[in-house]
Amino acid sequence: MSTLLETRKLTKRFGGIIAVKEVDFKVEKGVIKGLIGPNGSGKTTLINCITGVHRPDEGRVFFESRDITGLPPHRVAKIGIARTWQIVRPFKKMTVLEAVMTSALIRVKDLSVARSEAVDVLKLLGFTEELMNRRGSDITLVQHKLVDLARAIVLKPKLLFVDEIAAGLRPVEVEGLIDLLRRVHRELDITMVVVEHLMTFIMKLSDDIAVMHEGQLIAEGSPEEVAKNPRVVEVYLGMRV
Amino acid sequence: MEGVATKTLAIVLAVVVVVVAIGIGLYYMTAPPAPTPSKVNEVVIGLIEPLTGKYAVFGQEAKQAAELIVDIINNELGGIKSMGGARLKLVVVDAGGSPDEARIAAERLISENRPHIVLGAYISRMTAAVAEVTEREKTILVMDALVDDLTERGWQYVFRVAPKASMHGASAVDFVLDAAKKAGVEVKRVVILNEDSVFGTYVSNGAHTEAVKKGIEVANHITYPYDVADFSSILDTIKRSNPDFIVMVPYFSDGVLFAKQFAESGLKVKFIAGAGGCGFTDPDSIKAAGEAVLYYTNTYSFNPYRNTEWTKKVVSMFQQRYGKLPTEAGGIIFYSLFTVYEALEKAGQMFPDNPLNPDNLRQAFLSLDLNDSNSIAAQLYPSGRIKFAPNGDNLYALAVVLQVQKINGTLTPVLVWPEPQPGVSVVFPRP
């Protein structure tokens, strides 16, 4: 198992507060890694620093042992790191298909090829043709999240950050999502980092888990280990989920 | 899919049908009239003026003036006698706010009304656009725009009775020098101040060259934008260049602003002479600026106080019809239209068989030599003489100077130059 992504002493400050503090975060190839932690523990900030949305104050980011610290987001996306958004960022005036095509077009030049790939991915996520031709402005939240996901995976990324995709969804939908993510992982073999603050969700999904608290990694390991880890328990009881 | 395609086609076809229908309608609307018979019974006069936008003030008054004069010619003078009492028909169109609109307006006038003579369009850039059309159509254009180079383009069918911009500037300087000599005041330095439009530039350059010619030192020549909101720093610049008098070429509201601010600034100069078009002395400015413009002067292309029968008559008629003194914009139309009248009479005599042929009309214009005794137009014109140079400018062009004075309590513009009107004397320097 080779290391796909690695951060060394990654630190990000906003004014006074330190959102991410000297984080060493590793992702092996081919796993689904869980990243949990209470709200405001710096999970999203970590992702933003890796994907170039924020520029880290200290520390470096290595992807396939190449230093990508501070690259602009579009470069990061091109070298194979995709992400979804905690709060969906829909393309309201474009149809679902067009939205997904747009990111397919990053890789392929020809429209019809892009279109067919977008169709593949959308089908994989269970979209009907009728849905594909709807505009972003008139689909449901869960569908938005799926489009968001589709936009990410049609990039054929090596590494995919899934940021709190379950937030605001009904349990049934969450169940569906878990299966879906597994399937994406299996069929398109994309390494994933799934960010959540819901223990349950992560436990079901991920091979190993990292726990963040107040900007630091406080535990790492298999779900069982993490569940037993006293700090984690303390933190999570400290702020009951 | 058939649905989409056929629908699109249907729409396109519908549009086409509609458009063509409109076109056919227009074709019958704008069918060219029969060639003018030897017996003329109507002469169409077109007037293109800015009736909207920033320049509407002038356009509106020009329109009123034209309507008045056409009435006079048709009803009192019985039309064009030499053409068997042919009547004048006035058509007014809006020149809009930009040259392309002015040009469209000109085309509309030409193609819908086929005027024999066109007047307009006050603003130089619009007039140029109109002239582009009238030249092509070989239609006489009598311009009421003063910018010099309009008559230097080699256009064949343009005439201008009014004094041109640079002359306004020059007359302002000459007037001040005369008045100073009479009053025994010594003036050596002038500051010239103008709004940076084409017109303002020409007028101020005229003043500049005249001043240099007369050995006056131009201490400073300042140009400012029409939308100036504050004259403080300009006044300060004037102060430190310490002139004996100021020649200013205002646009309109900036003139008011200047006068008000000058009054408050406590700055002292011997005299302030406005030059060009609408300045300090026309009723609207006086109404707006009030006491501030007392004893300001301004050059004028029209002398509303000229002591001739027709000037008195037309001015009083204008006043009783529209309740205000005719200003520059109206005055120019007065004598321009009467010059047109004289030219038509002349054409009728010279070419009885086809008087309205543009080249014949042009001949008629060029052969005019009008003075107070033989014409109404000359009686309305400041210099009392009208004779055209080949380029279309009036050889005897003259601008007069009005001054704002307090006549029994009310601020009124009075004539002070070249000769003061009876019972009035120029107030120089400003008290």
Added chain:
Amino acid sequence: MLRSLRRREFPRGNYLWIVVNGFEYFFASGFPGSVRVFIASLPGLSGLHVTQKPLIRIKDNNSNTKTHHPRVNTRREVNKFKPTIYLQLIASNYRSVTGLYLRLIGLVVLLVAMYIAFMTSKYYLLFTTNLVFFAAIVLAWNIIGGYAGQLDLGSAGYMGVGAIVSSILSNNIGLHPLISIILGGLSSALLAGAIGFPMFRFGVREVWYALSTAAIVVILNNAVRLLIGPYEYYLRVRPIKTYDELYLATSIALVLVFLLNYAVNNSRLGYYLKAIREDELAAEAIGVDTRRYKLLALMIYAFIVGSLGYLYVVMIGYFYTYRFFDTGISVSIAILGIIGGLGSIEGCLVSAFLLRGVGEYLRTSLAHIIPGLHLLLYGAVLIALGVIEPEGIPGIARRFTTLLKTTKRPMGGVK
């Protein structure tokens, strides 16, 4: 209509070839194809296009289908496929090709019809030319304002620079008008680049972008007037003599700009720009180099507007420097673009022709009674727009169509 696309013999190259209800169809992909389409399809009503790769699906079990690109495929192969899989592909491809084809025909026919209708009267011809001219400008604006979603108020500036440069080149230096037009366009594109690069580099957006562009127009206005004096500069070289030629030239310009819009709309650039308009950060995150493409859009737009500037000069016969760069013009262009619905080509055409047409007609006919009536009209329309239908003309159109076809299924709806 599909029947008209039928073809017996195959075109050379790759293509998507499908059988639906016993008819064979060829289908195109988007740009650059679609432009080649219109050229290729002018002879013979085929509307065909040659894609780089044919898209043939082998398996069809709703999910995990893979795409591959066989060299050649015989009819027997094709016949095995179930048409339904492709319907959606067909739909979009069909739209992108035949749609362009129809619209182009429509536009050309409209232009010709207007010419036939108005050629009898110089006034209406010039009036129409003016409309066509501004339609072209609005379409150009659509690239930066409609697709990229940047509210650009600099059009007057770019037009002015292009106009002055090209007029001086053709008039005083005596270059061929076409060359000087192109050089004029280039110069304003360069200007746009010089302004746009730092602007996007420093992330100037929304109202600040609009204000900066407006400010640039003001700066240009003053600077140019100070540099060469506030006079009218007449064209001695008149490549275009009559209004018919002018109308022709303007129409050609409009058609070109229309095609360019179409090209952008059906290209990666178009998709990127729309993504930028919708959500810049999200676009970045999927790998769109937002700065680069915004700048590209800006320069394309500036180039078009700049080269159109010369036509304006020809239209009035001279250029002038006093209030030649007028923010009012920029604003009204943007207004027409917004009312036309951002990124909708037809919408822009409709608003430019209809709204401006009505407005100008009101001005010329009623100005002396109610000055500024046309501007009141614009104002009213804008407010109504903001309150009722923010998406402008296409939004309204969509409402109508949804009202009309409640039962009709969308393209792929074979269920």
Added chain:
Amino acid sequence: MFEPTAFDLSAIVTGVVNGLVLGSLYALASLGLALIFGVLDIINFAHGDILMISSYIIYLIALSTGNPWVALLSSLALFALFGAGVYRGIIHYVLGKEPLIQIAITVGLGLILQNLALALFRAEPRALPSTLFPYPLSIGPLTLSANRVFVALVSIILCILVHYYSTRTKLGLASRAVAENREAAWLMGINVPLIYMATFTIGVLLTTTAAFLWMQIGPVDPYLGTIFGLLCWIIVALGGLGGVAGIIASGFIIGVLDSLGSMFLTPSGKYIPMYIAFILTIWFKPRGLFGRR
């Protein structure tokens, strides 16, 4: 046309003083805009035209009653209604919509106001024939127009009042809370729509007072709005949304640039330095020179 004045200290001093006097009026004129933009996050392109129309109203009332103060008070009452009406009728609908729509709708409003004025009052300039202090005021070497000084002082005082309003009064604090974080304000039990309407109205009223002061020194015509519209936005841009102090400061900066530009460059080109300064600010300090947000 270029004839820069001799470069000497007293010139600079006078220029700066004139600039400050002018700038304080600019600041007041922009304050309403800044308030509306800051709290409602509405991009108002009709600001200049609102100023123009209220100048007309003030002019008409002042002319008919002959008393400027009556004119001020009655027009304030009038424009309180106007502001509330415009908010309910138009602005209300575009709250939180994308900037393009807001700009479109406010440009529309501006067009309507401008051309109504043109239709009603025609294009010639109107000004109050009498000014409050028609005499010069000499302080040491430099003489100023007492009228303008008065205007400047009033503007500054009003700005300070607004500062107090936004930092001390309940309404002001509430509106700032809304500006900072709308949802939080909701949760704190602040009646956001009310705050919005109140703030918009106050913004309009500030503009009306600015218009009153302008009528004390200058004329109005239907195109007055175009002079102020862009200028006010530029001042807001420079000031950022860092509160009243920022606006005053940037007002001063623009005023000084204005007067120095017309002294040492040429009045006809004075906009060039102002707008270049604006563009550079937008580039290098997108939040304005004094911006907090």
